[in-house]
Amino acid sequence: MATRMLMVSILRWVVLALFALVCAFPFAWGAFTMFKSNDDLYTVGHVPFLYNSPPTLDNLKLLFGETAFGTFVLNSLEIGVIVVLLTLLASIPAAYAIARLTGRWGGHLAMLIFIIYLVPPTLLFLPLSRVVADLGLQDTIWSLVLVYPTLTAPFSTWLLVGFFRTIPRDIEEQAMVDGYSRVGAVVRTILPLALPGILTVVIFTFALTTNDFIYAVAFISTSSQMTVSAGVPTELIRGDVFFWQSLMAAAVLVAVPVALAYNLFLDRFVKGLALGGVKG
Amino acid sequence: MIGPPPSRGTQIVDESVHVHHLLDRDRVLGPVLLAPLLIYLAALVVVPLVTVFVYAFSDATTGSETFSFVGLETFKRTIADPVFQGAIRNTIVFTLISQVIVIVLATVLGFVMSADFKGKWLVRFLILLPWTTPVALSALAWLWMLDSLFSPFNWILGQLHVVPIGTPVAWLGETNLAVGSVVALQAWRTLPLAAVILMAGLTSIPPELDEQAQIDGAGFWRRLFDITFPLLAPIMMVAILFGIVATFTDMAVVYILTHGGPGDATQVLASWSFYTGIQGGSLAQGAAIGVFMFPVLLGVCILMLRRASGVEVT
Numbered sequence: 001m002a003t004r005m006l007m008v009s010i011l012r013w014v015v016l017a018l019f020a021l022v023c024a025f026p027f028a029w030g031a032f033t034m035f036k037s038n039d040d041l042y043t044v045g046h047v048p049f050l051y052n053s054p055p056t057l058d059n060l061k062l063l064f065g066e067t068a069f070g071t072f073v074l075n076s077l078e079i080g081v082i083v084v085l086l087t088l089l090a091s092i093p094a095a096y097a098i099a100r101l102t103g104r105w106g107g108h109l110a111m112l113i114f115i116i117y118l119v120p121p122t123l124l125f126l127p128l129s130r131v132v133a134d135l136g137l138q139d140t141i142w143s144l145v146l147v148y149p150t151l152t153a154p155f156s157t158w159l160l161v162g163f164f165r166t167i168p169r170d171i172e173e174q175a176m177v178d179g180y181s182r183v184g185a186v187v188r189t190i191l192p193l194a195l196p197g198i199l200t201v202v203i204f205t206f207a208l209t210t211n212d213f214i215y216a217v218a219f220i221s222t223s224s225q226m227t228v229s230a231g232v233p234t235e236l237i238r239g240d241v242f243f244w245q246s247l248m249a250a251a252v253l254v255a256v257p258v259a260l261a262y263n264l265f266l267d268r269f270v271k272g273l274a275l276g277g278v279k280g
Numbered sequence: 281m282i283g284p285p286p287s288r289g290t291q292i293v294d295e296s297v298h299v300h301h302l303l304d305r306d307r308v309l310g311p312v313l314l315a316p317l318l319i320y321l322a323a324l325v326v327v328p329l330v331t332v333f334v335y336a337f338s339d340a341t342t343g344s345e346t347f348s349f350v351g352l353e354t355f356k357r358t359i360a361d362p363v364f365q366g367a368i369r370n371t372i373v374f375t376l377i378s379q380v381i382v383i384v385l386a387t388v389l390g391f392v393m394s395a396d397f398k399g400k401w402l403v404r405f406l407i408l409l410p411w412t413t414p415v416a417l418s419a420l421a422w423l424w425m426l427d428s429l430f431s432p433f434n435w436i437l438g439q440l441h442v443v444p445i446g447t448p449v450a451w452l453g454e455t456n457l458a459v460g461s462v463v464a465l466q467a468w469r470t471l472p473l474a475a476v477i478l479m480a481g482l483t484s485i486p487p488e489l490d491e492q493a494q495i496d497g498a499g500f501w502r503r504l505f506d507i508t509f510p511l512l513a514p515i516m517m518v519a520i521l522f523g524i525v526a527t528f529t530d531m532a533v534v535y536i537l538t539h540g541g542p543g544d545a546t547q548v549l550a551s552w553s554f555y556t557g558i559q560g561g562s563l564a565q566g567a568a569i570g571v572f573m574f575p576v577l578l579g580v581c582i583l584m585l586r587r588a589s590g591v592e593v594t
Contacts, residue, residue, distance in 0.1 A: 015392050016403050019385075023472065024406040026421035027413070029432065033424065041430065048432045090320060093313035101310035109314070115581045116325050120529030122550035123570045123577075126557045127331035128324065129342075150324050153317055182309060213416045213532035214550075218558050229414040233536050244424055251421045255413035262412045263405045266476065273480040 027255050030248035034059055041245065059245035067243075068223050069250055072231035079141050079227060080206045083148040087205045088198065090153050095160030096186060100169070110161050117154035124150070125218045132219050143219040144212075144227065151212060152205040159204070159272045163197030164190070200268045203261050210258065228254055335567035342561040350564075358568040363544045367552040368572055370459075374548060375527045378467040382474050382523050383516070389471065390478030411472035419536035422465050426451035426537075455545040458538050462546050465537060466527045473526075474519040481515030482508075521580050528576055549573050 033041065035055035046052045063069050094113075098106040128147055129138070137143040167190055175185035191198070216230035223235050232250045236243065262269075336354060340347035358364050393404065410418060425431060428448040438445040452458045485508065493503050531550035534540055540547035540555065547555075549572055557566015 009397075012392050012395065012397065015388065016397075019389055019392075020403050020406040022468070023408075023410050026418060026425050027409055029425050030421045044429060048430060048435050090317040094317040097310045097313035101306045101313070111585060113317075113321070115584065116321050118525055118577060118581060118584075119325055119329055120525065120550075120573065120577070122529045122531050122553065123332055123573055124325065124328045125554070126335060126563050126566050126570065127328035129558065130331075130563070131324070131328065147324060149320065154321065157317065182306075207412060211414045213414070213535070214554065217535075218554070229416045233416050233420050242424075244427075244430075247420055248424060251413070251417040254417055255409055255421075258414075259405055259409045259412040262408050263401065266404065266408070270476060270480045270483065273477055 027252055031252045034245045034249035034252060036245055038245075059243070060249050062243065063246040063249050067236055067246065068226070068231060069228075069236070069246075071224055072226055072228045072235075073254075075141050075225060075231075076210050076227045076229070079144050079148065080209045082145050083152060083209045084202050084205045086145070086149050087152045087156050088201065090149060091157040091160055091201070092191075092198070094153075095157045096164055096190070098157070098161050099164035106161075110158060113154045114158050116150075117158065121151065121212065121214045125214050128215070129218050137219075139220055139222045139225055141220075141225050141227075144209075144215060147215055147219075148209045148212065152208050155208070156201040156205055159201055160194070160197055162272055163194050167193050196268050197272065200265050200272055203265045204269070207258055207262065210254070332567045332570060335563050336571050338564050340563040340567075342558070342563055347564070354564045354568045358565055363547055363552060364569060366544055367547040367549050367569070370546060371528060371548040371550075371573075374459075374463050374466060375524055378463045378470065378527055379520060379523045381463075381467040382471050383520060385467075386471055386474035386478055386519060387516075389475035390482060393475060394479045394482045407475070408472050410469045411476075415469060415530070415532045416536055418469060419465065419533050422461070423452075423537055426461055428453060452538050453542055455542055458542060458546050462533060462537060465533050466530070469533075470523045470526050474523055477515060477519040477522065478512065481512045484515075485511050517583070521584060525577065525580060529573055 032049075035057070036051065037053045037056045037058065040046060040051065040053040043052070098109050098113075102109060132138050132143040132146065135143075135146070137146060171189050171193070172182070172185040175189050176182060180188065210227070210229060212227075213229050216227045217234060220226055220230065223231065226235060228250070232247065236247055236250065335347075337349055337351060338347040339350050339354065389407070393400075393407070397403075413421075426433075428434070428450045431449065431451065433451075434443070434447075434449045437443045437449065438447070443449055450457065451461050489507055489511075490503055493507055498506070529550055531548070531554050534546055534548050534551040535554065538546045540551050544552075549569055553566045553569040556562055556569060560566070
């Protein structure tokens, strides 16, 4: 029995190590590349798995000093923060209404909103680029602020409905008996209890806005207004000239913090999926 | 459904109190809370969705504000184009192959990840990377990893004498290798979410079921196939549908990794729609290409609805 347990444990580690290697390798390779000097990197015949010359920070200096990467990061952060706020403003009330106030209509509405989440940007970008142009928003970050809630609000609402349903009705009903209006009762009792769910929504909304590629390249062609997702692959590659070390630095510097944030909230996300996903 | 609260001080004729009373009615408050989201989604998802179909039957271009209807003309031109025919075939094939791979691997990964072990935090972080990183940036990392001159794989293959040392293997320049690369990247980036969804499914299976079956003498495989898999089926469906939508409608992978090439060998509906509609300036044709994604999306939605109504019954 003991040997069997040991075998299972070893097998699990082998499987996990293989998956981790496959999943992380492109980033590990990028992280290894970003400290290489040009001589080292671009000499055919060098063993690619070694630093043939001493590692250097020059590529990071190039990325932050001589490219618009810093601007892209700031744009992404600004868009992310505004879209998170808009998403919360739209989806918290809607999710509460679906969970508590709409009776059997709630289920249908949740499903409708979920289906809207399935309509892909690659189908909507053509008419939306016309809308953005008509509103005079093209080539500004505001075009993305306008459309990103279409990606984030349906999913956030769906996730929050699941969270609100886990909170007993008695809690806000007691506050209403105590004399608060329903809105007052919700703000004082339900929102604090739903804080884990709301934080999860914040993380995932933020990540969804940084993940978008098609809207960012379709609406914006001015370097100073670009996001990380669109700016790095389109602006940091000039014709045939790839500054590979700096490009990899950009990818790794974005990938690692986002994955850390997700990892922190993964258990809540899994719980949210189990609640929202199973119940529909 | 809760009735209106007992009227407090109806003699007060203050407008704001009146409004508060109105908002205390669930039938009023519900729609008021829902309105901002529903109006926004109607304006920026539903109306544009209809507009795509309108464009597809017109001669709209990015350059002009007006357009006229041309019936099926745009569709005829689109369908006759061999690049489009390749794109629709590629979209289906890439999605099918990558998602079959994902389902098999995600099931294994979901199982090993849902157990408790030391260092779980680090392993989870590494495994989440392909899903959490913006797709454009991870595609860039793959582009470098598959570089024809400096790919580490080329070096390894050279050392193993699979290919002569110093010969570039054009991972993205030969049709079969480029197709394989796109499929691999799609499977790689959709795997973690599928595994996470399956983990959610595994945690929602009551452990007593498994324990009872074990007491009754059912072996590991018997329990796996007769208890775990059937209970996992509904949420596995969710994972599959997410994966299908993500792969079927993606343009970033093809756009960054291969630009649709070599030739147009890896072009998909989404990328071809983008090249035609935005870079080529033909809104009408871009839309006509895009709407061919619609039947599959509709199918996915119907499956979702059916699954949801099935759950409601039980």
